[in-house]
Amino acid sequence: MTAAMASVFALPPADAVPGAAAVRARVRDFLAAHPPPADPARRVNCWAVADEAFSRALGQAGLIGMVWPCAYGGHARPAMERYIVLEELLAAGAPVAAHWIADRQTGPLLLRYGSEAQRRRWLPGMAAGEIYACIGLSEPGAGSDLAAVRSRAERVPGGWRINGQKLWTSGAHRSHVMLALLRSEAGSERQAGLSQFLIPMDTPGITVRPVIDLSGAHDFNEVFFDDCLVADDALVGGEGEGWRQVTAELALERSGPERYLSSHALLATLIDARLADPAVTALIGSLVAELWTLRQLSWATAAKLAGGDDPVVEAAMVKDLGNDFEQRLPQAVQAVVSADLDGGDDLGRCLAQLLLVSPSFSLRGGTREVMRGMIARGLGLR
């Protein structure tokens, strides 16, 4: 047997977090005062639902940027406390989309690679739930093949001139900044010559156009840059270091509770429908078994990340298994209940919503095939 096998998912279950019950109580009190939408169809897929008032209140309550240093508006709490907050919010179906990206990846990236001035300028507003960020990676010609990015930044006196187009940018229309991956070295190819830029969205020359998704919602956008001038300090981290930095950024994105808990409202609604059908009871049982296991896997990965490690393969597994679970969930429910998808009852509305949006789960944040390719690399197959 190969030695590589020992490390397929070598992480132990995470230990209980000291003081966890108090953190949960704090979030539940907050949610009692700021209740998530009553309609469960607005609670499924809740991490794509934005409510700026909710995000500001959450920031005021000290529940955004929790692990960041106090000097930048954070609260210097342990990473696993933040995980508890996230899962409580998601399990309740809270509308977390507005601040999610800033809290999850833009803020941490600035802490890791940003300058002191960048941190002071952006982090306090992010932690307050007032400054939102979007992710500028994908382009028309660069999807899974991210190294095909063509949008470019050229050095000009005092700053950079940006031209090009980003696509599928979630939340660009309500974001204050975009963290964009751009080609900063003319004529460079593939992974070389890329840099990350933090671009204020009110910069002249930026046009945001909605792209309406198949459910009729406005979540993602196309973003055009037409001779946009940004200051020197828009560059984040090292010039030409964009690929390395973005790889680290994406690892933060993969294994969180949003990968298996974002549609929890459907499972809860199915349970509360009390259908008294043994097939439904059995389905609930097997969904619960998968949910429980995913939570263990995600916790273990989060604990590893919190320790400063970079469990790339484990994180890809959590995303792949979580996406698979969240996509099978509405399919399996549709197979056993005779739900009315035209909005008659809670269960039907949740189901209709998730059946429509769930195909995106294994696309956003890296596709299923890309995740499985990373796992295969971990197995030594490529």
Added chain:
Amino acid sequence: MSEMRPQLVATAAALFAGAPDWPALAASGLPLLLVPEASGGFGGDWGDAAAVLREAGRAALAAPLGETMVASKLVAGARASVQQGQGTLAVATGWLTATQSVQRFNGSARGVAWGAAADWLVAGHHGRALLISTYAATAGANPAGEPRDSLVLDAAPTLVLGRADVLELGAFVRVAQIAGGLEAALALAVDHVNSRVQFGKPLARQQAIQQQLAVLAGEVAAAGMASAAAARALDASRDARFEIAAAKLRANLAVARGVGIAHQVHGAIGFTMDYPLQRLTRRLIGWRSEFGGDAFWAARLGQRALALGGAGLWAEMARQGDR
């Protein structure tokens, strides 16, 4: 105990690799892993047991090691004297009668691992564990050819050990074995696709093969985590019913999704008696049905979720993880 776990696991793996017979296993002390040191055992915890049984699964060990471990723990927990020889676990139907000072059990049990070969057994009956040593056995087998015997208990002298869910603890054993067995099947598959050449290159270079093995690896991860987390729950609390039910069901699903992939990437060679894959997959197929198949645990867990309600389910899962 867990600071000794790496050493314990290494010792067990080396032992299991030699396909030990029962006397060799008994000499290793592993059957008494869960018995407190004061009672002559190893004083291991459930996490240690899961880790050792995972190795047993990986090695396709053909012995009732986990059954004897758990049965010995139940015996020791009741302050009865630790039994010598080979034990096993059974789930019995029938009735207890008390005549003068001695209790007797009349009934039967099916699918008992190495039932005929065992010197004694612990039977689960209405939420209690019973220690029994005399019974008649009819030979049976699971798909791997491991003995799964039918027992008739005819006025068998019985010692009531106390409250315990034997089915649940048996499921815990199978989850650990499934985790190890699937892991070993993945390892075989990876080795095979790295060495087998078709179309002028190793199968491993085919993206279709890579993607299938990534799925299998996910199932291996899920089964392994289910086992380790169930052990953690048992070590943290006396009530791990939810976690064990979830773990067995998830491990069963991993068998369902994983075994076919391991076979598919092997081609015909994996379908032969000579090649070692069958030693794993035949056991995995059997273990899925033992100590509660999918339907059993799905119904039990589903009823628990219904009793908790939609919000209560989450609260309960969170509470469990926090302890």
